[in-house]
Amino acid sequence: xxGGERKAAGVRWLLLPAxxxxxxxxxxxxxxxxxxxxxxxxxxxxxVNDSGVVCGAGPDADGVQTVFRYDGGMTLLPHLVGTNxxxxxxxxxxxxxxxxxxxxNAAGRERAVYWTGTAIAExxxxxxxxxxxxxxxEAINDAGIMVGHYFDDAWSAKPFYYxxxxxxxxxxxxxxxxxxxxxxxxxxxxxxxxxHARGAVYRFWTYDIATGICTDLGTIDPFLACTAAAVNDAGxxxxxxMSSSTSPYHALLHxxxxxxxxxxxxxxxxxxxxxxxxxxxxxxxxxxxxEWSWYSDGPGDGSIMPIDLPGVTELEIKxxxxxxxxxxxxxxxxxxxYTRAFVIAPPPGDADxxxxxxxxxxxxxxxxxxxxxxxxxxxxxxxxxxxxxxxxPADADVDLADFAAFERAFEGV
Numbered sequence: 001x002x003g004g005e006r007k008a009a010g011v012r013w014l015l016l017p018a019x020x021x022x023x024x025x026x027x028x029x030x031x032x033x034x035x036x037x038x039x040x041x042x043x044x045x046x047x048v049n050d051s052g053v054v055c056g057a058g059p060d061a062d063g064v065q066t067v068f069r070y071d072g073g074m075t076l077l078p079h080l081v082g083t084n085x086x087x088x089x090x091x092x093x094x095x096x097x098x099x100x101x102x103x104x105n106a107a108g109r110e111r112a113v114y115w116t117g118t119a120i121a122e123x124x125x126x127x128x129x130x131x132x133x134x135x136x137x138e139a140i141n142d143a144g145i146m147v148g149h150y151f152d153d154a155w156s157a158k159p160f161y162y163x164x165x166x167x168x169x170x171x172x173x174x175x176x177x178x179x180x181x182x183x184x185x186x187x188x189x190x191x192x193x194x195x196h197a198r199g200a201v202y203r204f205w206t207y208d209i210a211t212g213i214c215t216d217l218g219t220i221d222p223f224l225a226c227t228a229a230a231v232n233d234a235g236x237x238x239x240x241x242m243s244s245s246t247s248p249y250h251a252l253l254h255x256x257x258x259x260x261x262x263x264x265x266x267x268x269x270x271x272x273x274x275x276x277x278x279x280x281x282x283x284x285x286x287x288x289x290x291e292w293s294w295y296s297d298g299p300g301d302g303s304i305m306p307i308d309l310p311g312v313t314e315l316e317i318k319x320x321x322x323x324x325x326x327x328x329x330x331x332x333x334x335x336x337x338y339t340r341a342f343v344i345a346p347p348p349g350d351a352d353x354x355x356x357x358x359x360x361x362x363x364x365x366x367x368x369x370x371x372x373x374x375x376x377x378x379x380x381x382x383x384x385x386x387x388x389x390x391x392x393p394a395d396a397d398v399d400l401a402d403f404a405a406f407e408r409a410f411e412g413v
């Protein structure tokens with residue numbers, strides 16, 4: 001055992017007696033409402049990377065729909081064209097801060113684009129495609145590979161991926177029997193693309209860039225449509241579909257087979273995203289009622305946990321990172337009919353993100369203790385440890401000062 005390990009072990013032993021004197025407390029989400037890009041109408045946040053950088057879109061001071069990057073300050077990003085006919089939307093952001101989405105060109109068509117820093121670049125249509133057609137990018141992985149769809153001459157959607165050049169996936173899907181409308185919705189860091197396409201009905205599919213193999217994952221019911229939304233690095237795909245002609249839409253997970261995430265929820269559901277820890281986020285809507293948002297750490301009756309934010313209604317969440325930080329948008333008491341963008345994070349101390357700070361989190365703290373940064377034998381804590389327990393993040397350690405703050409959070413003071 002080196003010096004740093006001995007010090008950390010000593011601190012862990014110091015923590016044990018405190019277990020006898022503390023009581024667990026309920027935690028609340030840490031909520032940050034983002035500023036608008038300058039306009040008064042709806043602002044939406046769509047994705048967040050593991051560094052906490054957010055992308056989304058909303059009206060600028062002139063009322064033009066504009067993409068933004070938020071990293072503690074708001075940066076507005078350019079359009080393909082100037083103010084005349086300008087309109088841009090963000091969909092995803094990777095670890096390098098590259099944002100993807102679409103922007104109107106001079107002819108008023110949506111075109112797939114990406115933003116690096118404050119520069120915008122257009123992704124060309126596949127060779128031979130009518131230049132009057134539209135395209136979008138929906139997702140990007142950490143290697144910078146982007147996926148989306150374009151429209152052919154018959155205005156049928158077709159998927160592609162882009163890694164410096166465009167690769168048309170329509171032939172691969174057609175060979176798998178999926179020749180109707182088809183959309184690429186997500187890509188993981190192993191180069192696995194997910195989407196949905198028409199056979200008889202919409203069905204999940206995946207395409208492995210490394211092998212060139214397209215796999216038809218099917219549907220939860222052979223006569224009913226399923227639509228995909230995202231895929232994590234384990235290859236687990238989420239989306240929605242119906243299990244019978246009389247069922248509501250269910251939030252679905254495909255991890256080798258289709259699973260309903262929570263069959264006890266009778267409201268219409270969407271699963272929008274999944275992170276590498278397997279946390280799924282989505283929304284639901286009762287018949288005739290407002291939308292509500294939820295998360296789940298895996299399929300099972302009662303696994304869907306509502307996300308309630310005081311003063312926020314019709315919350316719709318879209319993105320989640322590997323620290324379980326979530327982004328989305330909803331209505332506030334002052335926003336009127338227009339949405340505002342939010343970052344929603346588990347509070348410090350809730351290591352297992354179950355909505356409370358309890359003995360499980362105490363045990364996790366003991367594992368994460370590093371002692372002060374710069375000390376002899378100091379080993380930097382993992383990103384997960386820092387996210388949960390570094391209450392004074394400027395020092396990038398988990399030490400006795402953080403324990404004091406954690407104890408206060410544990411006791412609800």
